[in-house]
Amino acid sequence: MNDVLNTIKRRRMTRKFKSEQLKDEQIIAIIDAGQHAPTVHKQQAWNFTIIQDPELLDELSREAKKIGQKSSIDIIRKLNSSENYHLFYNAPTVIVVSADKEAMMPEAECVAATQNILLAAESMGIGACWIDGINMLLNSEEGEKYKKKLNLADNQISQRAISLGYRALKPLQPYPRKEGKYQFIR
Numbered sequence: 488m489n490d491v492l493n494t495i496k497r498r499r500m501t502r503k504f505k506s507e508q509l510k511d512e513q514i515i516a517i518i519d520a521g522q523h524a525p526t527v528h529k530q531q532a533w534n535f536t537i538i539q540d541p542e543l544l545d546e547l548s549r550e551a552k553k554i555g556q557k558s559s560i561d562i563i564r565k566l567n568s569s570e571n572y573h574l575f576y577n578a579p580t581v582i583v584v585s586a587d588k589e590a591m592m593p594e595a596e597c598v599a600a601t602q603n604i605l606l607a608a609e610s611m612g613i614g615a616c617w618i619d620g621i622n623m624l625l626n627s628e629e630g631e632k633y634k635k636k637l638n639l640a641d642n643q644i645s646q647r648a649i650s651l652g653y654r655a656l657k658p659l660q661p662y663p664r665k666e667g668k669y670q671f672i673r
């Protein structure tokens with residue numbers, strides 16, 4: 488198997504991080520990988536906001552959790568009601584991937600960029616976790632204040648976030664995939 492396939496198959500989410508900060512060069516290389524994802528008509532609708540202020544990250548976590556506690560989905564309500572749950576798992580760096588809401592397919596572009604970011608991090612031995620909970624806050628009325636704090640322009644809609652940092656635990660093992668999930672039509 489080649490390096491790319493190995494990285495894809497090895498990748499797991501990290502949910503426990505060391506407090507040691509990543510180097511700027513590592514983060515820039517990871518974002519560069521995000522920017523090399525497919526983009527609709529080369530629109531490159533995404534924008535990447537790198538948050539490294541621990542107090543702001545704690546505040547975003549607290550506020551998003553308050554919204555999550557009101558969710559109609561049981562599992563989300565329970566998770567966000569847990570005192571030990573931190574939206575970003577206390578990662579030292581969080582990248583918010585937002586996009587111009589007037590673009591053709593902002594969500595698809597941000598998902599593609601997010602996956603590239605996860606794979607780039609994995610290939611560099613850096614832990615990462617996909618975090619969608621942030622959208623509950625940033626795309627809500629209460630979130631306007633936080634959009635301003637993050638310097639997100641009015642046309643930007645938060646799509647995803649990724650927690651990043653050095654892993655505090657050994658990487659999880661890949662788990663078996665469902666069988667019979669593909670069919671050739673010939």
Ligand SMILES: Cc1cc2nc3c(=O)[nH]c(=O)nc-3n(C[C@H](O)[C@H](O)[C@H](O)COP(=O)(O)O)c2cc1C
Pocket residue numbers: 498499500501502616617618619620621
């Ligand atoms: C659309 C999407 C949203 C996700 N949101 C979160 C999230 O908010 N918090 C989290 O811890 N993991 C989140 N995940 C990660 C999944 O929980 C994770 O991929 C799944 O448990 C499988 O584990 P693995 O990626 O390590 O193989 C999300 C994944 C996807 C695809």
